[in-house]
Amino acid sequence: MAGAWRPEVVARLAQIVGAEQVLTAPEDLYVYGYDGTAMLHHAPRAVVDITDTAQIAPVVRLAGELGFKLIPRGAGSGLSGGSVPVDDAVIMVLTRLNRILEIDEANLTAMVEPGVITEVLHAAVEARGLFYPPDPGSGKISTLGGNIAENSGGLRGLKYGLTKDYVMGLEVVLPNGETIWSGNKCVKDAAGYDLKHVFIGSEGTLGIFTKALLKLIPRPAAKRTMVAYFDSMRAAAEAVSAIIAARVIPATLEFLDQVTMQCVEDYAKLGLRTNYGALLLIEVDGHAQQVADEAATVTQVCEACGAREFALAADPAEALRMAAARRVAFTALARVRPTTILEDATVPRSKLPEMIDVIEAAAARHRLWIGTFGHAGDGNLHPTILTDERDTDEIARVELAFTDIFEGALALGGTISGEHGTGTVKMPFLARQYDDPTLTMMRTLKAMLDPNEILNPGKVLQPGRRFGERTAVEIEQILGAPA
Numbered sequence: 001m002a003g004a005w006r007p008e009v010v011a012r013l014a015q016i017v018g019a020e021q022v023l024t025a026p027e028d029l030y031v032y033g034y035d036g037t038a039m040l041h042h043a044p045r046a047v048v049d050i051t052d053t054a055q056i057a058p059v060v061r062l063a064g065e066l067g068f069k070l071i072p073r074g075a076g077s078g079l080s081g082g083s084v085p086v087d088d089a090v091i092m093v094l095t096r097l098n099r100i101l102e103i104d105e106a107n108l109t110a111m112v113e114p115g116v117i118t119e120v121l122h123a124a125v126e127a128r129g130l131f132y133p134p135d136p137g138s139g140k141i142s143t144l145g146g147n148i149a150e151n152s153g154g155l156r157g158l159k160y161g162l163t164k165d166y167v168m169g170l171e172v173v174l175p176n177g178e179t180i181w182s183g184n185k186c187v188k189d190a191a192g193y194d195l196k197h198v199f200i201g202s203e204g205t206l207g208i209f210t211k212a213l214l215k216l217i218p219r220p221a222a223k224r225t226m227v228a229y230f231d232s233m234r235a236a237a238e239a240v241s242a243i244i245a246a247r248v249i250p251a252t253l254e255f256l257d258q259v260t261m262q263c264v265e266d267y268a269k270l271g272l273r274t275n276y277g278a279l280l281l282i283e284v285d286g287h288a289q290q291v292a293d294e295a296a297t298v299t300q301v302c303e304a305c306g307a308r309e310f311a312l313a314a315d316p317a318e319a320l321r322m323a324a325a326r327r328v329a330f331t332a333l334a335r336v337r338p339t340t341i342l343e344d345a346t347v348p349r350s351k352l353p354e355m356i357d358v359i360e361a362a363a364a365r366h367r368l369w370i371g372t373f374g375h376a377g378d379g380n381l382h383p384t385i386l387t388d389e390r391d392t393d394e395i396a397r398v399e400l401a402f403t404d405i406f407e408g409a410l411a412l413g414g415t416i417s418g419e420h421g422t423g424t425v426k427m428p429f430l431a432r433q434y435d436d437p438t439l440t441m442m443r444t445l446k447a448m449l450d451p452n453e454i455l456n457p458g459k460v461l462q463p464g465r466r467f468g469e470r471t472a473v474e475i476e477q478i479l480g481a482p483a
């Protein structure tokens with residue numbers, strides 16, 4: 001185990017990276033105590049701002065020698081507390097490692113440093129007629145290193161998959177300070193264990209990514225964007241299944257419920273029809289003829305499923321305006337009440353209607369305001385509770401509502417996290433998803449790679465609690481039977 005904080009840590013870090021790259025002022029440390037997760041803050045003891053990949057292994061070795069904990073950090077946009085310390089720790093900021101080292105048009109790959117912003121890579125490859133599909137809603141700020149560490153999804157996951165589907169190679173500094181490389185530019189590779197997939201989605205707990213080789217594909221030639229309005233979330237969910245059953249896999253198949261539509265309209269004034277119960281945003285892409293055919297099929301299916309209104313974007317400007325409704329959803333919801341808690345329970349696509357019922361029942365049972373939006377085509381929902389962390393009674397009900405939502409997702413064959421990771425906030429629920437032998441295997445892997453718990457301790461696997469110090473059972477007892 002890492003020992004007590006030693007005062008020489010700061011001076012020794014400065015010897016590796018330069019004194020100006022080690023932050024210790026309270027105001028700096030305070031800022032780095034947050035990520036995008038609500039109700040979570042813990043300031044680090046120091047921040048080391050890496051300017052050269054070669055500095056990483058020496059800092060990791062120093063952590064081993066002096067026994068301090070180290071937390072890799074990209075943009076800090078995570079939504080499960082992954083880059084927030086749980087104890088005395090040094091945060092290692094990787095955003096300055098932001099070079100695209102190579103775009104290989106013959107092999108369709110990009111070699112990048114971990115601090116490259118997701119949308120910067122999008123723009124760079126699209127300028128060459130290529131495409132890097134993973135596009136988390138946070139793509140304007142999130143880093144590729146953070147995306148790989150969380151196995152991020154996004155709005156194009158249904159057709160194109162997740163970050164893990166695009167990582168062909170990964171350079172990783174291990175907790176013992178050694179550097180490994182797994183992967184290459186070959187489309188096929190069956191040599192040895194596929195180690196890179198052990199590290200993808202490891203949330204900064206197993207190694208620090210210093211370089212990644214990413215797969216590119218040709219940029220789709222054409223795209224059409226549509227919106228459809230339905231009376232209820234259930235009707236929209238049924239249309240999602242019908243679109244897939246009609247053998248169309250849209251690039252984007254997102255939805256917003258009425259609460260979210262209203263908040264978006266109040267915020268962005270996009271002209272949404274807030275009198276309906278749900279909105280579906282649909283984008284099909286590919287060759288022009290295929291896109292025209294698929295747009296026609298989607299139109300017919302939506303009408304057959306009872307869409308109350310349907311619109312096909314006439315031009316790219318209108319398409320952007322339609323897509324904005326989904327892009328600003330989180331921001332729009334976050335304006336309404338002091339605290340916004342968003343989750344990412346995910347179910348097999350066919351179970352979407354039942355999952356919507358689970359969320360609506362949780363909102364009613366615990367008397368909470370929940371706006372739900374998300375990646376409908378992936379079965380990945382973002383129930384977002386609009387609350388106030390100063391209201392302890394309400395926060396206790398929030399805890400119970402999320403317990404209902406996670407248990408509902410698991411009962412439907414789903415997962416507690418489709419894309420945001422476990423971090424600290426979902427640790428209590430991981431044991432409900434996996435059995436003991438499986439959890440033991442995960443713990444064994446962590447213990448083997450990081451026996452001294454240097455890297456990002458207190459995340460993913462350690463037993464934890466969510467908001468404050470109470471378990472769901474204790475909260476039930478405090479509140480009595482919910483109304």
Ligand SMILES: Cc1cc2nc3c(=O)[nH]c(=O)nc-3n(C[C@H](O)[C@H](O)[C@H](O)COP(=O)(O)OP(=O)(O)OC[C@H]3O[C@@H](n4cnc5c(N)ncnc54)[C@H](O)[C@@H]3O)c2cc1C
Nearest residue numbers: 074075076077078082137138143145146149152153204209
């Ligand atoms: C408005 C908004 C919208 C979002 N939309 C989506 C979405 O659509 N899909 C989605 O999947 N997520 C989404 N997210 C969540 C978040 O943006 C992603 O998880 C993102 O990948 C985090 O990247 P980051 O650079 O901010 O990483 P951070 O938050 O800094 O870190 C996240 C985790 O990665 C680890 N890490 C970071 N860099 C490295 C590295 N180089 N090596 C090893 N570990 C590392 C950290 O230790 C931490 O555990 C959204 C967040 C916000 C605020």
